[in-house]
Amino acid sequence: xxxxxxxxxxxxxxxxxxxxxxxxxxxxxxxxxxxxxxxxxxxxxxxxxxxxxxxxxxxxxxxxxxxxxxxxxxxxxxxxxxxxxxxxxxxxxxxxxxxxxxxxxxxxxxxxxxxxxxxxxxxxxxxxxxxxxxxxxxxxxxxxxx
Amino acid sequence: xxxxxxxxxxxxxxxxxxxxxxxxxxxxxxxxxxxxxxxxxxxxxxxxxxxxxxxxxxxxxxxxxxxxxxxxxxxxxxxxxxxxxxxxxxxxxxxxxxxxxxxxxxxxxxxxxxxxxxxxxxxxxxxxxxxxxxxxxxxxxxxxxxxxxxxxxxxxxxxxxxxxxxxxxxxxxxxxxxxxxxxxxxxxxxxxxxxxxxxxxxxxxxxxxxxxxxxxxxxxxxxxxxxxxxxxxxxxxxxxxxxxxxxxxxxxxxxxxxxxxxxxxxxxxxxxxxxxxxxxxxxxxxxxxxxxxxxxxxxxxxxxxxxxxxxxxxxxxxxxxxxxxxxxxxxxxxxxxxxxxxxxxxxxxxxxxxxxxxxxxxxxxxxxxxxxxxxxxxxxxxxxxxxxxxxxxxxxxxxxxxxxxxxxxxxxxxxxxxx
Numbered sequence: 001x002x003x004x005x006x007x008x009x010x011x012x013x014x015x016x017x018x019x020x021x022x023x024x025x026x027x028x029x030x031x032x033x034x035x036x037x038x039x040x041x042x043x044x045x046x047x048x049x050x051x052x053x054x055x056x057x058x059x060x061x062x063x064x065x066x067x068x069x070x071x072x073x074x075x076x077x078x079x080x081x082x083x084x085x086x087x088x089x090x091x092x093x094x095x096x097x098x099x100x101x102x103x104x105x106x107x108x109x110x111x112x113x114x115x116x117x118x119x120x121x122x123x124x125x126x127x128x129x130x131x132x133x134x135x136x137x138x139x140x141x142x143x144x145x146x
Numbered sequence: 147x148x149x150x151x152x153x154x155x156x157x158x159x160x161x162x163x164x165x166x167x168x169x170x171x172x173x174x175x176x177x178x179x180x181x182x183x184x185x186x187x188x189x190x191x192x193x194x195x196x197x198x199x200x201x202x203x204x205x206x207x208x209x210x211x212x213x214x215x216x217x218x219x220x221x222x223x224x225x226x227x228x229x230x231x232x233x234x235x236x237x238x239x240x241x242x243x244x245x246x247x248x249x250x251x252x253x254x255x256x257x258x259x260x261x262x263x264x265x266x267x268x269x270x271x272x273x274x275x276x277x278x279x280x281x282x283x284x285x286x287x288x289x290x291x292x293x294x295x296x297x298x299x300x301x302x303x304x305x306x307x308x309x310x311x312x313x314x315x316x317x318x319x320x321x322x323x324x325x326x327x328x329x330x331x332x333x334x335x336x337x338x339x340x341x342x343x344x345x346x347x348x349x350x351x352x353x354x355x356x357x358x359x360x361x362x363x364x365x366x367x368x369x370x371x372x373x374x375x376x377x378x379x380x381x382x383x384x385x386x387x388x389x390x391x392x393x394x395x396x397x398x399x400x401x402x403x404x405x406x407x408x409x410x411x412x413x414x415x416x417x418x419x420x421x422x423x424x425x426x427x428x429x430x431x432x433x434x435x436x437x438x439x440x441x442x443x444x445x446x447x448x449x450x451x452x453x454x455x456x457x458x459x460x461x462x463x464x465x466x467x468x469x470x471x472x473x474x475x476x477x478x479x480x481x482x483x484x485x486x487x488x489x490x491x492x493x494x495x496x497x498x499x500x501x502x503x504x505x506x507x508x509x510x511x512x513x514x515x516x517x518x519x520x521x522x523x524x525x526x527x528x529x530x531x532x533x534x535x536x537x538x539x540x541x542x543x544x545x546x547x548x549x550x551x552x553x554x555x556x557x558x559x560x561x562x563x564x565x
Binding site: 089 | 160186188192197204208440444447466467468470475479519521522525526545547549550557559560561
C-alpha cells in the first residue's frame with residue numbers, strides 16, 4: 001500500500017500541502033471559492049515548525065489502526081482501497097479516535113450543528129495522487145510504497 | 147470448527163471481524179439476550195432525549211448487513227442460562243442447547259446496585275442498555291425533577307442531556323468531584339462549571355440513602371439528611387462484570403473473568419473479552435477489569451485470533467476516556483492523580499494539561515482539557531513505556547507535536563518503522 005512519505009529535510013514551510021488539501025476537500029474544489037465563499041474545510045495535513053525543523057504530518061494509515069478500534073459506531077473504517085476514512089454521516093464527534101491515534105493526526109471539526117466531526121486524511125479518493133503530494137514544490141511529500 | 151460468542155457488543159463484533167479475516171469456514175454463532183443488532187452504548191444518553199433514534203445508522207456499531215456478510219448465526223433475544231464446559235455446550239433460556247469447540251464470553255457488565263432503599267419504585271431507571279434507555283425515554287413526560295445518582299461517565303452525561311431537555315436535574319456524587327477516577331480536582335472543576343451553566347444542581351460528598359414514594363418515587367433522601375423532591379431517578383453508580391455464567395461453570399473468576407495473556411480463561415476452550423474480562427493493565431502492572439470500548443475491541447480481536455490458534459499475546463491496556471460535557475472536552479488516560487509521581491501541569495485560557503511521570507521517566511497518565519488533538523501521542527508513550535526524559539519538557543506546550551521530537555526517532559516513527 002502506498003502512503004505519503006514525509007521528507008522533512010525538503011520541507012520549506014510553505015503550507016501549500018494544507019492549501020491543496022483544503023481545496024481538494026471543498027465543495028467547489030476551486031481555490032478562490034474554497035477560501036472566500038464556502039465554509040472552508042479543515043486541512044487534513046498539518047505543517048509544524050520549530051526552527052530549524054519543519055514538516056507536514058498526516059495520517060499514516062496504520063495496518064492495525066487504533067482509531068478504528070476506538071470508534072464507537074464504526075464511522076472510522078477502512079475503505080475498499082485499504083485506507084482509513086471517516087463516514088461523516090455517522091460520526092458523532094466523541095473524539096475517541098483522537099484519544100487512540102498514535103500519530104495525533106485527527107482533527108476536530110466542531111462546526112456542524114448537532115454532531116462533531118473527526119477530520120483526517122482520506123488519501124484523496126477522487127485522485128490518483130493525493131493533493132498534498134501533487135502540491136508540494138520540493139518533494140517533501142512523496143507517494144511511496146510502504 | 148464451531149465458535150460460539152456470548153454477547154453481541156464491541157468485543158463480540160471485533161472477534162467476528164478478526165475470525166472472518168482469517169477463517170471463512172468455521173461456523174460462528176452469537177447469542178445475546180438483547181434483541182437488537184450491536185449498537186453504540188455511549189449514545190444511550192443521546193437516545194433518551196431523542197438526539198439519535200433507533201432508525202439511524204449512527205446509533206449502531208455496525209451496518210445492518212453485518213451478520214449476513216460475516217456469515218454469523220445471530221441468536222438474539224435469547225439468554226444463556228448455563229455453560230457446560232465438559233460437554234462443550236451452552237444452554238439457552240428456551241432449553242435449546244448449542245455446541246461449541248471454542249466459546250467466547252463477551253457478555254459485558256451489568257449496572258451495579260447500590261445499597262439504597264426503594265430502588266423498586268416506579269420512576270427509577272438505569273441506563274446501560276437499550277431497554278433501560280427506552281424505559282427512561284418513555285417516562286420522560288412524567289419527570290420534572292430528576293435525581294441522577296453517581297457522577298461517573300453515564301451519570302454526568304445523562305445529567306447534561308436531561309438538563310438540555312429542560313428537566314430539572316440534581317446530580318449526587320459520593321466523591322468530592324465528578325468523574326472521580328478519570329479527572330483530578332482541577333480538571334473536574336471545568337466539568338462542574340459546565341454542569342452548573344447547564345442548570346444542573348450538583349451535590350458532592352453525599353450519597354443517596356433511600357428513595358421514598360408510595361408507588362412512584364416522590365422524594366430522595368440523602369445520607370446528610372437532605373431531602374430532594376423528585377419524580378424520576380437515574381441510578382448510574384457504575385457497572386460490574388457479568389461473571390455469574392463463568393462462575394457457575396467453574397471458571398476462575400475474581401472481579402471479572404480471569405484470563406491469561408491470550409485472553410483464555412481457566413478452561414482452555416473458553417475465552418473472555420471486553421467488560422467481563424479481567425485483563426492486564428500496563429499502568430498498574432496487574433490484572434483488573436477496565437470496562438472501556440477500545441480495550442473491548444482489542445481484546446475481542448485478540449481472543450478471536452487465539453481461538454483460531456494463532457498465539458497472539460494481549461499486550462495490555464489502561465483506562466482512557468474522551469468526554470464532552472457542554473462546551474468542555476477532555477481526554478484522560480492512565481493514572482490521573484498521584485502524590486508519588488512527578489507531575490507536570492499547566493492551565494491557561496480554558497486549557498489544562500497534566501502529565502504524571504514515574505521515577506524511570508515513563509509516562510503513567512495524563513489529562514488534556516479542551517486542547518485534546520494530540521492525546522493519542524501520549525497514549526502511545528504510555529502503552530509502549532516510552533522513555534520521556536528528553537521530551538517531557540515539551541509536554542506542556544499547547545502546540546505539542548512531532549516537531550519537538552528527536553529527528554531520527556521522528557523519521558522512523560512517521561515512516562512506520564517503529565510501531
